[in-house]
Amino acid sequence: MDLTLAYRSLVLQVAEHPWVKGLILRRGRGLYRRYVxxxxxxxxxxxxxxxxxxxxxxxxxxxxxxxxxxxxxxxxxxxxxxxxxxxxxxxxxxxxxxxxxxxxxxxxxxxxxxxxxxxxxxxxxxxxxxxxxxxxxxxxxxxxxxxxxxxxxxxxxxxxxxxxxxxxxxxxxxxxxxxxxxxxxxxxxxxxxxxxxxxxxxxxxxxxxxxxxxxxxxxxxxxxxxxxxxxxxxxxxxxxxxxxxxxxxxxxxxxxxxxxxxxxxxxxxxxxxxxxxxxxxWYPYLSRRIAERPENLWLVVRSLLGGLAQNG
CATH class of the missing domain: 3.20.20.220 (TIM Barrel)
Structure with missing residues (x-):
């Protein structure tokens, strides 16, 4: 499997984890408006x-x-x-x-x-x-x-x-x-x-x-x-x-x-x-968009860090 598809497979697998899903639904709602x-x-x-x-x-x-x-x-x-x-x-x-x-x-x-x-x-x-x-x-x-x-x-x-x-x-x-x-x-x-x-x-x-x-x-x-x-x-x-x-x-x-x-x-x-x-x-759709490109994962990280800062 090439690196692009390996990345996609890993992201989709991680996105299914209840803790990850809960975190994004709570802290990353602002991110979904980029694609939705x-x-x-x-x-x-x-x-x-x-x-x-x-x-x-x-x-x-x-x-x-x-x-x-x-x-x-x-x-x-x-x-x-x-x-x-x-x-x-x-x-x-x-x-x-x-x-x-x-x-x-x-x-x-x-x-x-x-x-x-x-x-x-x-x-x-x-x-x-x-x-x-x-x-x-x-x-x-x-x-x-x-x-x-x-x-x-x-x-x-x-x-x-x-x-x-x-x-x-x-x-x-x-x-x-x-x-x-x-x-x-x-x-x-x-x-x-x-x-x-x-x-x-x-x-x-x-x-x-x-x-x-x-x-x-x-x-x-x-x-x-x-x-x-x-x-x-x-x-x-x-x-x-x-x-x-x-x-x-x-x-x-x-x-x-x-x-x-x-x-x-x-x-x-x-x-x-x-x-x-x-x-x-919107969560399954957003997961597939994140999985398409590594740059999209960085957007998630920034969004989550921003959400944590605002709530910290």
Whole structure:
């Protein structure tokens, strides 16, 4: 395993420790605002409006995952429907991301499918695009089955995510190609064992480029989701060399990460979206952001030291 992935694995393991989680929830709440728009829908919409003024579109995501009861799942569905209804009133592009474990996937695939249908009925009527995030490897198969079922039922405004670090991803692409999917391509942010995922950053990056180029050749609309300047540069070079118009793909980056790059790409005429999470359940998301880069860990340390000083 290379040092980058070893760092990520260690951080994700430490983040699961109850003492560490409790400390960050108590002392580091100010840090989450670097990557999360806020805890309320109103704060998320305000962040989205600010991005629109800069030429960057927002992907709004209500944070939360792995619910433990049907009641929780239905409560999340209602909150996502509130988001859809709020976006219906906005003049800018309307885009929502969600996780199937918010909607009870771990309880029942049928429950998640039912709740997704309810969201998509309102979303399509309101002109809101919905993307199902891809979670860790044990949940990939069920996510693909639900995507396939919904596309067969005629829901067109639905996207999916594929992760380049999983060995299985090219076969998953073969599975969904007949539906002419809208795919967000990411490297992958979950801690995965060597049995199912590449453990070398160079191999993950190479697979990312291979999948991106194949999808573009196959006519798939690709959301290229990376902050890596080399991968962004290669995507620009490849699409220009192949004569692929800018309306066949877009770039997606995270809220609070390389905002200057987001604005620059938008000025160059590319469609750019920022993934804008919000909500009370921000800790798992923040953990994955900390695990992405060692610099982010230093931000946590500074935030915690500042919190301790203020309370000491």
């Amino acid at each position: 728009a806020g805890e309320t829908l109103e704060e998320a919409l305000k962040a989205a409006e600010a991005l629109e003024k800069e030429g960057v579109h927002a992907i709004l995501d209500l944070l939360g995952e792995m619910v433990r009861s049907e009641e929780e799942a239905r409560a999340f569905q209602e909150e996502i429907l509130k988001l859809v209804r709020a976006l219906a009133q906005k003049p800018w592009p309307r885009y929502v991301s969600l996780k199937l474990t918010q909607l009870g996937l771990d309880l029942s695939e049928e429950l998640a499918l039912e709740l997704m249908r309810g969201i998509l009925r309102e979303a399509e009527a309101a002109g809101v695009f919905v993307r199902m995030d891809m979670e860790d490897s044990p949940r990939v198969e069920a996510t693909l089955r639900i995507y396939e079922a919904l596309r067969k039922e005629g829901f067109a405004g639905l996207g999916l995510v594929l992760q380049s670090y999983l060995y299985r991803t090219e076969k998953d692409l073969d599975w969904i190609l007949p539906y002419r999917p809208n795919v967000r391509l990411v490297k992958g942010a979950y801690k995965e064992p060597k049995e199912v995922a590449f453990q070398d950053k160079r191999l993950i990056d190479a697979e990312f480029l291979h999948l991106m180029k194949r999808m573009l050749r196959e006519g798939v609309y690709v959301a290229i989701a990376t902050h890596d300047p080399r991968l962004i540069g290669e995507a620009k070079r490849y699409t220009e060399a192949m004569g692929i118009p800018k309306d066949r793909f877009e770039f997606q980056l995270l809220f609070g990460v390389r905002p200057e790059e987001q604005r620059r790409l938008a000025r160059e005429g590319y469609t750019v979206r920022a993934y804008v999470p919000y909500g009370r359940f």
